[in-house]
Amino acid sequence: DAGVIQSPRHEVTEMGQEVTLRCKPISGHNSLFWYRQTMMRGLELLIYFNNNVPIDDSGMPEDRFSAKMPNASFSTLKIQPSEPRDSAVYFCASSLRTSGGLDTQYFGPGTRLTVL
């Protein structure tokens, strides 16, 4: 089975440009997570969705960041306008949420974003 798919794998852009990162979760999973990894702050949860509905976006750094999940098989994370401090690796993860409450998250390979 295919794992979590992210695109692009690498993105280099200039400050002020709009950046869109994409994620396709594992088929059948009903929860999706966006993380950011930097040397300074480590791995941070930005936002997560259950059944396509955003549940907690408290980790989204500011209004320049937005995330959508229009259907169960696709999500986007958009940064507009981008800034150099947004440079990081962005991971998407998905899981199957069960009634027991514990779900293992499966991570994609990440998108390495560089903002010049």
Added chain:
Amino acid sequence: AQSVTQLDSQVPVFEEAPVELRCNYSSSVSVYLFWYVQYPNQGLQLLLKYLSGSTLVKGINGFEAEFNKSQTSFHLRKPSVHISDTAEYFCAVSEWQGAQKLVFGQGTRLTINP
């Protein structure tokens, strides 16, 4: 709120030697505990998880971890490492009872020398 402290940022070890990667957590409620591994230029992969029951948890690739509630620790061990174990290892915690948010430690870079 939970927090995780990985006590060593880097651990160099010779091949076939044992290794222990240390993790301490802080939480006011009961938690689930995880270890993930990240190989270079890849995403995170689950090594093992502690839910309840036996405090010794066995995972993939010969790793195991022991939950110690009194010391709020969840150290990862392997009796004999291989070059292929070179990677970054992350300890993570999530709340019991329905919470889905994972809080990660800063990671420990394990380097295996021949």
